[in-house]
Amino acid sequence: MKIAIASGKGGTGKTTVSLNLALSLSDVQLFDCDVEEPNCNLFLGFDLEKVEDVVCPVPVINQEKCSICRQCSDFCRYNALAALPDRVLFFPSLCHGCGGCAVLCSEKAIQESQRSLGVIEKAKGESSPEFYRGLLNIGETMTSSVIKTLKKYIDDRKTAILDAPPGTACPVIASIGDVDYCVLVTESTPFGFHDLRLAVDVVRSLKVPFGVIINRWGLGDSRVEEYCKAEGIPILLKIPNDLKIAELYSRGIPFVREMPEWNEKFLGMFEAIKLQLADTEEART
Amino acid sequence: MVIKETGGVKRMNICVTASGEGLDSKVDPRFGRCSYFVIYDPETRRVESVSNAAAFASGGTGIKAAEIIANAGVDVLLTGTVGPNAFSIFSELGINVQVGVKGTVQEAIRQYEAGELQSLQSPNSTPGFGMRKGNGMGKGMKGGGVGRGIDRDN
CATH class of the missing domain: 3.40.50.300 (P-loop containing nucleotide triphosphate hydrolases)
Structure with missing residues (x-):
């Protein structure tokens, strides 16, 4: 319970x-x-020990492949992506890690990386x-x-x-x-x-x-x-x-x-x- | 600063954050959450008012608002407060940000042309700042201000 x-x-x-x-x-x-x-x-x-790192998937944009189609930035409801005239900028602290931008990217310019959010700890032993x-x-x-x-x-x-x-x-x-x-x-x-x-x-x-x-x-x-x-x-x-x-x-x-x-x-x-x-x-x- | 070459004439777009459309509307010193961006071209005297679609976003407002004016081809921004995320976009693009606007859009442009505004060298607000009502705007707070982080979590 x-x-x-x-x-x-x-x-x-x-x-x-x-x-x-x-x-x-x-x-x-x-x-x-x-x-x-x-x-x-x-x-x-x-005495505590770490049992897990908590991470969030974040996009890494390959600017050479990016055509600035704006789909990723229009999609991101947390406004973590800014499609500027010559490139797309990413703001990690706003990203919730939904992965939608990478799915939508028709140029396959978005790879995923990981950002650390915190840790899970446990009391050692019994x-x-x-x-x-x-x-x-x-x-x-x-x-x-x-x-x-x-x-x-x-x-x-x-x-x-x-x-x-x-x-x-x-x-x-x-x-x-x-x-x-x-x-x-x-x-x-x-x-x-x-x-x-x-x-x-x-x-x-x-x-x-x-x-x-x-x-x-x-x-x-x-x-x-x-x-x-x-x-x-x-x-x-x-x-x-x-x-x-x-x-x-x-x-x-x-x-x-x-x-x-x-x-x-x-x-x-x-x-x-x-x-x-x-x-x-x-x-x- | 980006100065466009258009038919041999140097052009420069000035954007003022405002509470309404046109030169006679009042300025809004909150960059991300203003209602309109009034964009003025001193050469042609053309005025364009762009609605701020980001004004009611729950977070990342400054980023979205900066994206809008960057894509509108603005070279000079006249406003009151700018947070770190929007500021980094302006720095990247070389958009000149001037703060200390008062009165109407027209008056703000006059203040800029008379050199009465201050060039912003670092962010002077924090994320979520524009959410506050009656936040003592335009009191020249330096770095930090009184912002409260809005809950961006789901």
């Missing part, structure tokens, strides 16, 4: 939830999908949880490609926890698009509430079953709880605005390690998710 941990607002506790949930379960894989700034391993401290992360090259914008490559390492026989990037844009869709369940982590502040509603719109559009965790519970007001009640959204867990939890976080320690009573709470949440999925399945048939 694949469970994504997402949020609209950043800094609500996606990584905290992902880590603590993964550490409470057995036979589990953890994927850090926040490839622009993966931070799970700050808390795990695993680790618990089994840990993978993507790492996007600095300055690179092709975030979704790295996330999609990372997700190839999901083992369907295991429970996979996916720590998603914040927001509601393409990298989030790439992370949560095909999961079985999505946990939305929020806090009951004006920003937390506003961005939660955006995230709810996303998971509903994607038809992914979901529930909410309120982190730093006690902070702010009750608007998230009222909203979830009115919308029929299950609140899976409330993590209190607790000094000990904050302190452990600041020392890079997932709090289930020092507060074992939380193991059971995360396990209970996992069972509740399975029940919710069973109910959804039943309602469908």
Whole structure:
């Protein structure tokens, strides 16, 4: 089963939830999908090794064969090709690697080469949880490609926890698009509430079953709880605005390690998710 | 700079980024996302307004817009801000880019002819810049500016 941990607002506790949930379960894989700034391993401290280079195919134009027919530049919807009066210029950072230009080129002037986007890394040897992360090259914008490559390492026989990037844009869709369940982590502040509603719109559009965790519970007001009640959204867990939890976080320690009573709470949440999925399945048939 | 030889007379096309057609429309200091390119030939006084088909592209707007004016045979571009991708195209082709335009297209051409504009030596904006509303245009930001990268991913 694949469970994504997402949020609209950043800094609500996606990584905290992902880590603590993964550490409470057995036979589990953890994927850090926040490839622009993966931070799970700050808390795990695993030795990592590269398992794959993520690349994007890019065109190389043979200017001698090119007749400047403009077909490639007219076709490229990302405007990565400029057909100038005397040559075609290519802008690699805009290319999404669809390969359409090479297919269209009637002069066979376009060959494909590869551009590096980032890497996939894995915790060395046997680790618990089994840990993978993507790492996007600095300055690179092709975030979704790295996330999609990372997700190839999901083992369907295991429970996979996916720590998603914040927001509601393409990298989030790439992370949560095909999961079985999505946990939305929020806090009951004006920003937390506003961005939660955006995230709810996303998971509903994607038809992914979901529930909410309120982190730093006690902070702010009750608007998230009222909203979830009115919308029929299950609140899976409330993590209190607790000094000990904050302190452990600041020392890079997932709090289930020092507060074992939380193991059971995360396990209970996992069972509740399975029940919710069973109910959804039943309602469908 | 490319100066065309046409019947023995040296010609030079000046392009101004504008919000409308013709010499009386207001200049638009955003190169990639302006609505029109008003192209003026000082010799023949011919004016041509080319709609900017790239204005609403989600990304690579500067590249597409630069492609349009390069193929329109422009030699001098009068605008406000140019990003790195478009700038590299202008450098390649030797198109002279002058910034600091104000007022109408006609006034911008006068400013250019009076030598009141500055020649652009390096990009003065970042990709996605023209997407912002009320972005403090024409304040002479140097290299970088306040642009935010637009999400070009799928």
